[in-house]
Amino acid sequence: MLGICKTRGLMGRREDAAALIKKGVKPSEIANKHFGVTYSTVRQYLGYGIGEGKIDRTDIILTFKKENRDLVESYIAELNTDYWFDIYKKIDEINCDMEKDDLVYYMDLRRYNVEDLFKYVMRVEIILHGYIRKTLENKYHDDWWLKGVPDNIKNKCIKKHGKPDYGYVLYSYTGFRDLVSILKQNVDYFNSVLEPIIGYDVKEYVIKLGKIVNIRNIIVHQVNQIKSLSDDDMVLVKTFYQDTLKLK
Numbered sequence: 001m002l003g004i005c006k007t008r009g010l011m012g013r014r015e016d017a018a019a020l021i022k023k024g025v026k027p028s029e030i031a032n033k034h035f036g037v038t039y040s041t042v043r044q045y046l047g048y049g050i051g052e053g054k055i056d057r058t059d060i061i062l063t064f065k066k067e068n069r070d071l072v073e074s075y076i077a078e079l080n081t082d083y084w085f086d087i088y089k090k091i092d093e094i095n096c097d098m099e100k101d102d103l104v105y106y107m108d109l110r111r112y113n114v115e116d117l118f119k120y121v122m123r124v125e126i127i128l129h130g131y132i133r134k135t136l137e138n139k140y141h142d143d144w145w146l147k148g149v150p151d152n153i154k155n156k157c158i159k160k161h162g163k164p165d166y167g168y169v170l171y172s173y174t175g176f177r178d179l180v181s182i183l184k185q186n187v188d189y190f191n192s193v194l195e196p197i198i199g200y201d202v203k204e205y206v207i208k209l210g211k212i213v214n215i216r217n218i219i220v221h222q223v224n225q226i227k228s229l230s231d232d233d234m235v236l237v238k239t240f241y242q243d244t245l246k247l248k
Contacts, residue, residue: 058116117233
């Protein structure tokens with residue numbers, strides 16, 4: 001517990017609220033045990049933390065007990081609704097220890113969290129797209145397109161563009177999954193330049209990237225918009241994004 005929480009000023013409380021979330025303390029405990037303020041006040045503090053980039057919605061979601069979140073998700077699927085009151089009636093029947101305020105906040109967070117994660121995925125794609133091209137240029141110089149990109153991807157890009165062209169032009173037609181194939185074809189070279197930056201083998205990075213591509217496709221083509229991503233998916237997207245930021 002942060003002993004200074006009840007006496008710190010507004011800015012200090014915002015910082016403390018974000019720090020407690022990072023430690024896994026759920027919002028209701030922050031309100032009742034640490035600050036002695038209303039739940040809505042804590043939500044305001046955390047909103048500032050999200051806006052300032054100190055925390056994100058995933059950090060807050062993961063403070064709620066997994067078994068409670070799994071229970072809520074099961075009722076959302078069963079009832080085909082994400083209206084908090086319908087879900088609350090169900091968990092109240094079985095004396096679930098998830099407080100109403102935490103449930104309402106969780107339901108609000110999960111609606112926007114997928115959008116946040118999608119932004120991370122898109123940033124990963126943008127960063128990698130530029131990094132891979134520059135790295136291939138460093139190795140192959142003017143022949144980077146011919147020697148560094150698999151033939152099937154080159155042919156696909158030519159087909160999309162409508163005619164053969166310079167590599168810089170055709171490379172713009174590569175998709176997210178194409179980047180996985182390019183990394184695999186040049187795995188030894190990328191390992192020599194990328195591993196010192198991210199701190200682990202590029203083969204592991206490529207495996208993670210493949211999972212990120214799949215998550216991206218799930219988000220984009222998600223038919224049931226009520227469904228949430230798993231804990232593993234949320235954590236993977238966040239940590240992979242943080243690793244990829246090192247390549248900028």
